[in-house]
Amino acid sequence: MTAQAHVFDGIPGPLLEALRSLAKTAQLTVALDFDGVLAPLVDRPNDARSDPKSLQAISDLVLLSGTTVALVSGRSLESLRAVSGSPDGVLLIGSHGAEYDLGDGRAGVALTAEEKRALTELERAITGVASRHPEARVEGKPAGFALHTRGLTPDAAQAAQRDASRTIGATLPGVTHRAGKDVLEFSVVAATKADAMHRLRLHTTATAMLYAGDDVTDEDAFAALEPGDLSVKVGAGATVALHRLHGTAEVAQMLRVLASDRRNHLLGA
Structure with a gap:
């Protein structure tokens, strides 16, 4: 513009x-x-x-x-x-x-049985990420989870998001990833x-x-x-x-x- x-x-x-x-x-x-x-x-x-x-x-x-x-x-x-x-x-x-x-x-939101199973696996994976990066915050949503890094140092935020992307990408390759301002979101619904x-x-x-x-x-x-x-x-x-x-x-x-x-x-x- x-x-x-x-x-x-x-x-x-x-x-x-x-x-x-x-x-x-x-x-x-x-x-x-x-x-x-x-x-x-x-x-x-x-x-x-x-x-x-x-x-x-x-x-x-x-x-x-x-x-x-x-x-x-x-x-x-x-x-x-x-x-x-x-x-x-x-x-x-x-x-x-x-x-x-x-x-x-x-x-x-109505989830299929397969999406519910994926959501359970996603919760397990992102909980593991949060345990390795305790300053990051996890927000639960009906169809996924968000990893919030606002307030962290740039290095700490990048490390947490990189860990989350790698861990969840390897565990659940079909999950939707969205990057926002100081947040990385994962959803089992591709909306x-x-x-x-x-x-x-x-x-x-x-x-x-x-x-x-x-x-x-x-x-x-x-x-x-x-x-x-x-x-x-x-x-x-x-x-x-x-x-x-x-x-x-x-x-x-x-x-x-x-x-x-x-x-x-x-x-x-």
Whole structure:
């Protein structure tokens, strides 16, 4: 993305124009990653909390007709519910698209017998890795496990992730690996955030979507968007997204602008 010459309240001018256009679509779906987008990154995942200004803007959006908001995270649904503080009406997608709570009474992930056996073996393998690298933290998920190395020295983090990749690759070569910011995830279900975008679009009958994400795993979601959609990369790093914001404070401002533009459009202002 090229440098933007005009920025208003932290929002580049081209993104402001794109938001105004997006606000006029018939069925709008706003999909957001959680960590690094709604909540600043922290060393301990359980300590993460949404920016209150973003939560207020989300609350405003879900009250508008023809408007859906969804959180799409690598976290499990249980973890996402616990830390996000999202208001009623917000859809939740966890474990990179392996878990769904779309408000239809069906939530979670269904594993086959083979996947359950693989999950048991995966737990045994990653527990062994954690015993050799006690500063790393293991997070259990319905379809896999994540090895968190945020807060470790670069050498210690690399050693833990290298050990995990080698050990699990040798034990369970069919397990899906995902590398994120200071985290290495392993899943017995090969779902991605691209899958989440496709399912979300169908579920909400979206005529246009916005997706904002900060990590390499969000690139799948960006790539799954269609013409007329809006992609926003939060933070540094290479991306296929068409727009970029600096951090969570700017995301809150973007959501506030979108909610205002959407409300004005629906009122005919």
